[in-house]
Amino acid sequence: MPSIVEYDRVLARMTGQGMRCLYHNSGAFGLQPGVEAHYAGWIGPEDSTIRPEARRRARQVPAPHEATLASLTTRAWLEMLAGPAWVMPKSHWAHDLDLGGKAWMSAALQNADIDPMRLATLNNAAAIEFMPHEAERFTRFVQTLLEKLLGSDFAVVFPVHPIVCTLHHHKQIWWVTGDASLLARIDGLLTT
Numbered sequence: 001m002p003s004i005v006e007y008d009r010v011l012a013r014m015t016g017q018g019m020r021c022l023y024h025n026s027g028a029f030g031l032q033p034g035v036e037a038h039y040a041g042w043i044g045p046e047d048s049t050i051r052p053e054a055r056r057r058a059r060q061v062p063a064p065h066e067a068t069l070a071s072l073t074t075r076a077w078l079e080m081l082a083g084p085a086w087v088m089p090k091s092h093w094a095h096d097l098d099l100g101g102k103a104w105m106s107a108a109l110q111n112a113d114i115d116p117m118r119l120a121t122l123n124n125a126a127a128i129e130f131m132p133h134e135a136e137r138f139t140r141f142v143q144t145l146l147e148k149l150l151g152s153d154f155a156v157v158f159p160v161h162p163i164v165c166t167l168h169h170h171k172q173i174w175w176v177t178g179d180a181s182l183l184a185r186i187d188g189l190l191t192t
């Protein structure tokens with residue numbers, strides 16, 4: 001069963017990997033200043049809002065978009081990012097269980113065997129930790145987020161690897177890391 005990782009531990013682990021928190025108490029992590037960012041995007045439906053410089057790094061996945069993106073994210077985790085996967089809002093739980101996803105987020109958490117009441121009052125981005133043997137549950141949760149997110153984004157981080165995966169509300173996955181070879185291997189999943 002997935003567990004909840006307290007935000008203090010998330011923050012310590014991510015900063016220990018050389019990442020920095022971009023917004024107070026959030027799950028929005030990025031690279032430290034001066035570290036060259038390598039990024040790639042996997043997008044579902046065509047999206048005219050993607051900036052031209054980012055568009056050059058994005059590749060479209062086949063429909064059904066949400067299922068394909070969730071499956072590819074799980075493959076990247078299991079094949080290249082050994083260890084647990086942490087899923088968290090890029091804002092905080094109190095927002096996403098109220099304004100961000102009031103109509104559906106509680107049910108999505110319950111379907112992942114997480115008690116939403118343990119997160120509902122948190123003004124931080126404590127992580128939901130999935131272990132590799134919970135890959136099916138992880139895939140379903142990621143797919144639900146991609147299907148339902150309207151204005152919020154979520155992050156998937158891997159506490160053993162310095163990479164951030166953003167689940168974007170436009171049915172997109174964006175990867176960022178300072179490790180160009182890791183990113184190339186992950187992005188290569190679209191050709192295998």
